[in-house]
Amino acid sequence: MASTFTLRPYQTAAVEAAVEFATAKRKGKGKVKDNGLLIEPTGSGKSLVIAEVVHRLADMYPLVFQPSKEILQQNLDKLVSYGYFPGVFSASMRSRRVSDITLATIGSVVKRADLFEKCKLLLVDEAHLINPKGGQYTSFFADLPADKIVLGLTATPYRLASSAMGGPIVRFMTHTRPRTFGHVLHVTQNFELFSQGYLAPLVYKQVPGFDRKNLQLNSTGGDYTDESVQRHFRELNFPDQIVRVIERARAAGRKSILAFTRFQSEANYVAEKILGAAVVTDKTPEKERARILTQFKAGVIDVVINVKVLSVGFDHPALDTVVLARPTCSLALYYQMVGRAVRPSPGKTEAWVIDMVELRKQFGPVESLIIAREEDKWTVTQRQQELTGRYLRELEPFA
Numbered sequence: 001m002a003s004t005f006t007l008r009p010y011q012t013a014a015v016e017a018a019v020e021f022a023t024a025k026r027k028g029k030g031k032v033k034d035n036g037l038l039i040e041p042t043g044s045g046k047s048l049v050i051a052e053v054v055h056r057l058a059d060m061y062p063l064v065f066q067p068s069k070e071i072l073q074q075n076l077d078k079l080v081s082y083g084y085f086p087g088v089f090s091a092s093m094r095s096r097r098v099s100d101i102t103l104a105t106i107g108s109v110v111k112r113a114d115l116f117e118k119c120k121l122l123l124v125d126e127a128h129l130i131n132p133k134g135g136q137y138t139s140f141f142a143d144l145p146a147d148k149i150v151l152g153l154t155a156t157p158y159r160l161a162s163s164a165m166g167g168p169i170v171r172f173m174t175h176t177r178p179r180t181f182g183h184v185l186h187v188t189q190n191f192e193l194f195s196q197g198y199l200a201p202l203v204y205k206q207v208p209g210f211d212r213k214n215l216q217l218n219s220t221g222g223d224y225t226d227e228s229v230q231r232h233f234r235e236l237n238f239p240d241q242i243v244r245v246i247e248r249a250r251a252a253g254r255k256s257i258l259a260f261t262r263f264q265s266e267a268n269y270v271a272e273k274i275l276g277a278a279v280v281t282d283k284t285p286e287k288e289r290a291r292i293l294t295q296f297k298a299g300v301i302d303v304v305i306n307v308k309v310l311s312v313g314f315d316h317p318a319l320d321t322v323v324l325a326r327p328t329c330s331l332a333l334y335y336q337m338v339g340r341a342v343r344p345s346p347g348k349t350e351a352w353v354i355d356m357v358e359l360r361k362q363f364g365p366v367e368s369l370i371i372a373r374e375e376d377k378w379t380v381t382q383r384q385q386e387l388t389g390r391y392l393r394e395l396e397p398f399a
Contacts, residue, residue: 005048005081008198010188014038015052017186018151022057022121025149034182035150037127037173039371041190042155042339043199047071050123050153051078054101058084060121060149064103065137067126069093071313072103075125079103089115092286110136113143120149126312127152128159128173128332132180152181155339156332157371158380158388162222168329168392172378175389184378187371194367199342200351202367207245207356209236212327223329229262238356239266242325243273245354246303249321254352256296256316259305259323260337266325267305277303280310311336317345320352327357329392331380334359338366363387364398 007015021036040046054062066072069092079086079101087099091108098115109115122141124130130137130152141150157173173181193199214235216228233239242259249257261267264281271277278292278301295301297316304310311333322341328334337359341351353360364382371380380388385396 005078007048007052008045010192011045011049011052014040014049014186014188015056018049018053019056021183021185022053022060022149022151026060026120026147035152035180036183036185037157037181038151038153038185039157039187040153040155041188041193041199042336043342044155044188044193046125046153046155047074047078050075050125051082053123053151054079054084055082057121058101061116061118062101062121062123063116063119064101064123065106065125066103066313067105067129068313069105070315071125072105074313074315076103106136106140110140113140116144119144120147122148122150124150124152126154127181128154128156129312130180132176132178137180150180151185156335157184157378158332160222160330160332162217162220162329165221166391167217167221168223169390170331170380170388170392172380172388174378184373189371190367190369198344199367200344200348202338202342202365203350203352204360204365205352205354206358206360207241207354209241210238210327210357212358212362215327217329224327226263229327233266238325239269240273241356242266242270242305242323245323245325245356246270246274246277249323249352249354250302254321255299255302256319257303257321257323258310258316258319258340259303260311260326261305261307262326264307267307270305274303276301277305279305279307281307282309284309310340314340315343316340317343318348319343320345320348320350321354322351323354323356324359325356328359331363331387334363335366335369361397361399362392362395 084101086101086103087097088095089102089104089109158170160168161171162168214232215224218225246257267279271279280289280292296304319341338353369382379386
């Protein structure tokens with residue numbers, strides 16, 4: 001079987017690294033406790049990499065995990081283009097079929113490891129969502145044969161740790177204790193994709209007024225308290241600011257605008273003030289959410305305000321503007337929000353990132369993040385300032 005797609009050089013390199021690693025482990029030459037990690041930025045074509053790895057290692061009865069049915073559908077489409085018709089085991093897809101190649105959501109199979117005894121290869125899309133301290137993935141992995149091979153793919157190979165005394169700190173996934181992945185197989189750098197024209201140029205627009213120094217960390221030190229965020233928002237009349245920002249973007253000719261907010265009350269307020277805008281939250285009924293997003297992608301709806309969703313796996317290349325109205329301590333969340341706008345599309349010359357909560361000042365532009373191995377550790381740097389292994393309060397603001 002062959003694909004109708006031609007892999008880009010970095011995709012080929014990622015596939016070769018994954019196949020080499022899996023083949024070596026199958027022959028008993030790999031480090032037993034190591035799982036392999038592919039670091040592939042948003043918009044780099046992870047679904048195509050997954051499809052090619054599955055194609056090359058189809059005799060290992062691959063099981064591919066996705067965190068949502070939207071990402072599952074993307075991976076399924078790529079595999080179908082290769083001539084495969086995988087089983088799908090996912091309640092959200094209303095399918096529970098196991099085959100020689102199976103795509104699944106973890107919640108649907110976590111207690112059914114017995115169905116996958118033949119499976120030797122597990123691929124996990126959005127692997128940063130795995131909790132190494134426990135949870136569904138860890139439970140499922142433990143119930144499989146010891147000779148399983150696990151490959152993860154992610155654009156954000158870091159997680160937010162915290163302490164009540166030190167506050168938020170960014171940790172690289174391979175340097176946490178415990179950890180799920182111990183071996184980085186391949187890295188595609190963000191700046192390479194932007195410089196080669198694979199991703200849309202980003203234009204950052206900073207909205208003055210917000211000051212994260214007015215926010216307080218919660219008891220775990222990992223995020224800001226709702227109370228302090230709401231208080232500062234009231235001081236700034238923040239919901240009305242969001243309305244003005246979106247109206248100005250519309251007036252400037254932006255055709256597809258996605259705003260990230262923290263509270264449903266403010267999202268509802270903004271949508272009431274902006275004619276034709278829609279709200280999507282984690283509580284939106286499935287059919288209503290599908291209707292809104294279908295119309296958004298078709299251009300019938302040009303503004304969507306979302307609360308705690310759509311930061312991972314939402315693929316809408318025509319999206320030309322994201323509004324960051326949700327403060328966060330998480331580098332990964334910042335990257336994922338901006339990443340919704342990076343895909344190129346016909347007629348899209350650039351993507352706007354309208355930052356209302358100082359995230360660019362806090363973490364810098366996403367296109368210049370660099371992932372590198374220095375001596376015995378992996379790091380994420382921004383303009384020669386290391387972001388990993390340092391408390392957020394220790395970082396110098398980016399101009």
